[in-house]
Amino acid sequence: MVEGPPLRADAQRNRARILDAAEAVFAEFGPRASTEEVARRAGVAIGTVFRHFPTKDDLLAAIMKRLLTQLVEEAGQRDLFAFFTLMVAQAAAKKTVADLLAGSGMNIRLPDAVGHLEEAVGRLLEQARAAGVVAAPVRLAEVMALLASVCQGALHGGWDEQLQARTLAVIFAGLKRY
Amino acid sequence: MVEGPPLRADAQRNRARILDAAEAVFAEFGPRASTEEVARRAGVAIGTVFRHFPTKDDLLAAIMKRLLTQLVEEAGQRDLFAFFTLMVAQAAAKKTVADLLAGSGMNIRLPDAVGHLEEAVGRLLEQARAAGVVAAPVRLAEVMALLASVCQGALHGGWDEQLQARTLAVIFAGLKRY
Amino acid sequence: MVEGPPLRADAQRNRARILDAAEAVFAEFGPRASTEEVARRAGVAIGTVFRHFPTKDDLLAAIMKRLLTQLVEEAGQRDLFAFFTLMVAQAAAKKTVADLLAGSGMNIRLPDAVGHLEEAVGRLLEQARAAGVVAAPVRLAEVMALLASVCQGALHGGWDEQLQARTLAVIFAGLKRY
Amino acid sequence: MVEGPPLRADAQRNRARILDAAEAVFAEFGPRASTEEVARRAGVAIGTVFRHFPTKDDLLAAIMKRLLTQLVEEAGQRDLFAFFTLMVAQAAAKKTVADLLAGSGMNIRLPDAVGHLEEAVGRLLEQARAAGVVAAPVRLAEVMALLASVCQGALHGGWDEQLQARTLAVIFAGLKRY
DNA sequence: GATGAATGAGCATTCATTCAT
DNA sequence: AATGAATGAATGCTCATTCAT
Structure with a gap:
């Protein structure tokens, strides 16, 4: 398994918020919910979601x-x-x-x-x-x-x-x- | 249940063909398959599908x-x-x-x-x-x-x-x- | 070469308008110009462009x-x-x-x-x-x-x-x- | 030509590495290659590229x-x-x-x-x-x-x-x- | 100065639905 | 009644650029 460098504190915080938001959003609407909605609920911009999870499937997998x-x-x-x-x-x-x-x-x-x-x-x-x-x-x-x-x-x-x-x-x- | 006037013969035939096609298509690709694909497989135009089933959900329900x-x-x-x-x-x-x-x-x-x-x-x-x-x-x-x-x-x-x-x-x- | 049925008159008109618009737009901005701009200049919705040319490359090729x-x-x-x-x-x-x-x-x-x-x-x-x-x-x-x-x-x-x-x-x- | 203060040694080294990387990357992928790719190949962070060349065009010009x-x-x-x-x-x-x-x-x-x-x-x-x-x-x-x-x-x-x-x-x- | 995370406008593409023919 | 072209909102994803660390 390839591990990158440890994430910066703010990045780690955002990663967690995105995962929490995604869990909630997908629980509510199913996997078809939009990535934008996840970003919105996490309070980050859409680009941030994609920086952490390059594709939607990566996010779901996480x-x-x-x-x-x-x-x-x-x-x-x-x-x-x-x-x-x-x-x-x-x-x-x-x-x-x-x-x-x-x-x-x-x-x-x-x-x-x-x-x-x-x-x-x-x-x-x-x-x-x-x-x-x-x-x-x-x-x-x-x-x-x-x-x-x-x-x-x-x-x-x-x-x-x-x-x-x-x-x-x-x-x-x-x-x-x- | 409110019944409209009886369908014309060709309309009845089309309705059946659409249902058959929809069953096959949704069985193959799941409910996310496009309505166009259903129309294509049924050999009718997309408008005909929507005339018989005003929304996609109506089609699925049928x-x-x-x-x-x-x-x-x-x-x-x-x-x-x-x-x-x-x-x-x-x-x-x-x-x-x-x-x-x-x-x-x-x-x-x-x-x-x-x-x-x-x-x-x-x-x-x-x-x-x-x-x-x-x-x-x-x-x-x-x-x-x-x-x-x-x-x-x-x-x-x-x-x-x-x-x-x-x-x-x-x-x-x-x-x-x- | 597979030929579909002949296009309806309005579709043919739109196809021509899209091609004209695309020629002008790509001449002005190069092939990186957006498909939206082509649609705008052709006076059609973006979906119409993609119905006629399923990908941007198809449009450029045309x-x-x-x-x-x-x-x-x-x-x-x-x-x-x-x-x-x-x-x-x-x-x-x-x-x-x-x-x-x-x-x-x-x-x-x-x-x-x-x-x-x-x-x-x-x-x-x-x-x-x-x-x-x-x-x-x-x-x-x-x-x-x-x-x-x-x-x-x-x-x-x-x-x-x-x-x-x-x-x-x-x-x-x-x-x-x- | 307005010259700023002389660059620090490491900055000068970075500038050269970025130019080398950019030359290679743009030669390989054309000017549409992403600035991130240049940074990656130069072994510096994206911010460093933009500090040396405030816009992508500046980099290309250099x-x-x-x-x-x-x-x-x-x-x-x-x-x-x-x-x-x-x-x-x-x-x-x-x-x-x-x-x-x-x-x-x-x-x-x-x-x-x-x-x-x-x-x-x-x-x-x-x-x-x-x-x-x-x-x-x-x-x-x-x-x-x-x-x-x-x-x-x-x-x-x-x-x-x-x-x-x-x-x-x-x-x-x-x-x-x- | 360097880092790299965050931003957000922009893009190609899809598809349910409408409506002129 | 059928056709199929047009619509346009929505989506996943990219990338130049900014800015907190």
């Missing part, structure tokens, strides 16, 4: 990476079911992750960040299996698939807490007694 | 309605698990349904069509419960939620047949032993 | 083709020296031809149009040789090279009539007594 | 001046025909001179430097006339015009050595037997 990293950290502090529940609860707030993990037309590759999340979930899965709360034949692939699916569903379906709980209950039951 | 109607018919001929499996398998082919059920930025309301689908699935659920293959406390709401979620997941995740089968297996197990 | 075609016609009615003189005299007015023949960074290929011009000059050269006013060993390649060079020179140098005449006199003398 | 000065020196060591040949051969390498002598959209005035070149060529012309290899009535103006033209032609036309030789042969013959 948000994704940050969100996924947060998720990996959160995974370290929970069991599989709790993590599942957390992700679903946050899905709406993290519209961007859900949408972009899904790949809505953007050219974004995040093998590393996604890989780390998969590893983290893998660890949770092993613990769950060891604790006897997930059946032996359940593999990581379908757990990831279910996770992604339910996040999408929650995100777009606008589930209330009840519905979310009942839907997850079905999945958790299935994982336990596969 | 496709959705048609697809949902087909789904309702297919639901009548299957049991719950088979219908689930069919929908997931078709998710990629019907990118539009999945995306738009999800509401990717478009302003589309289809209460009727979605309602009919929900009723159809409700009937399958009752049959499944009666047959003892779905646990009593499982409600329609979470079944619909799971259905929508897994379609989204399959669509965007590019699942192979194996993964699809294993993922559905978890859900079916959960429905049975909730 | 101008070039038209100008080169005119030149070929003019070549048919003159002898070699007169044609040389005419082209130089028009160089400034046809800045675009000169600049783009030179290839100022644009991605334009006009093999046909340029080829036709070369053929026309070739015919003039043969006549001149037959008339004994051009030495036998002079080839078409260097005549074209001189033609292009002197056009560029006249264009950018802002020659007055005297200078133009004296410069061409040197070249004509060289062609005669090579 | 390169021109340096190149023209070199040409004047080279003129002193050659006869007219050799100088002509040298310039044409170098035209591609010195894209910038050719382009900017031509004035491709930039606002650049270099009366002094161009004047010196003209004087140098004037001396070559007198020597050639005295040696009887250029006809008496040939004036400096058309010699300069031919020089500029052929440089432009060679530059943009991508002539090979043969074509270059044959084209110059016509001009030299014309100069001799005007």
Whole structure:
């Protein structure tokens, strides 16, 4: 990985503001929101956004990476079911992750960040299996698939807490007694 | 529902061709595909598309309605698990349904069509419960939620047949032993 | 060559106005002039320009083709020296031809149009040789090279009539007594 | 000419590096190359470029001046025909001179430097006339015009050595037997 | 003096929608 | 009813230039 020189303090501040703004804007309007809107909300000129992220896809990828990293950290502090529940609860707030993990037309590759999340979930899965709360034949692939699916569903379906709980209950039951 | 005068024969033919073209185009490129491309594939002029569907959203809604109607018919001929499996398998082919059920930025309301689908699935659920293959406390709401979620997941995740089968297996197990 | 259906009358009128405007604008400001300026001068909206010429390069190529075609016609009615003189005299007015023949960074290929011009000059050269006013060993390649060079020179140098005449006199003398 | 205080040693070094970089960059990409690219290749920050040359045109003018000065020196060591040949051969390498002598959209005035070149060529012309290899009535103006033209032609036309030789042969013959 | 981040006007291009033919 | 040309707001991106560090 090529690292440039450390950013100047003001540049670092702007980079963070842009990422925050982008996360909010894309969460609200989806990845089709305009880069201008991101700049406006970050309080910088459009050129500044493009200096930090040469293309819109770079910006989206950066948000994704940050969100996924947060998720990996959160995974370290929970069991599989709790993590599942957390992700679903946050899905709406993290519209961007859900949408972009899904790949809505953007050219974004995040093998590393996604890989780390998969590893983290893998660890949770092993613990769950060891604790006897997930059946032996359940593999990581379908757990990831279910996770992604339910996040999408929650995100777009606008589930209330009840519905979310009942839907997850079905999945958790299935994982336990596969 | 307000019905205008019956369409002229050629107008009716054009309407159908536009819907077919739109289904194909949006399935291939997603809802961001241009209306011009739809017109081109339908072999009509762009103005004709807009005469039949005053906005792009109207066109998308019309496709959705048609697809949902087909789904309702297919639901009548299957049991719950088979219908689930069919929908997931078709998710990629019907990118539009999945995306738009999800509401990717478009302003589309289809209460009727979605309602009919929900009723159809409700009937399958009752049959499944009666047959003892779905646990009593499982409600329609979470079944619909799971259905929508897994379609989204399959669509965007590019699942192979194996993964699809294993993922559905978890859900079916959960429905049975909730 | 693929020919679409014949253009509607209004479209044909606009196409011509755009070409005229483009010729004038690019003659005045060079190929870097904005497409908006062309639209403005043509009295059409920017979208109309892009409907007729999907990229800026297409527009530039179209101008070039038209100008080169005119030149070929003019070549048919003159002898070699007169044609040389005419082209130089028009160089400034046809800045675009000169600049783009030179290839100022644009991605334009006009093999046909340029080829036709070369053929026309070739015919003039043969006549001149037959008339004994051009030495036998002079080839078409260097005549074209001189033609292009002197056009560029006249264009950018802002020659007055005297200078133009004296410069061409040197070249004509060289062609005669090579 | 107004001279400021003498430059600090590092400033002088930077000025030279910027000019070298600019010459290379503009030779490679033409005058449309970005000033950032020049800074990058010079190994300085963009601000430094603009401190030394307040506008891009100033930078281009400075390169021109340096190149023209070199040409004047080279003129002193050659006869007219050799100088002509040298310039044409170098035209591609010195894209910038050719382009900017031509004035491709930039606002650049270099009366002094161009004047010196003209004087140098004037001396070559007198020597050639005295040696009887250029006809008496040939004036400096058309010699300069031919020089500029052929440089432009060679530059943009991508002539090979043969074509270059044959084209110059016509001009030299014309100069001799005007 | 040097640095390099920020600015913002400007550009090519797209596309839903309108309307004259 | 169909056609397809015209519209023009919007978007991603560039780059000369300024100015805080």
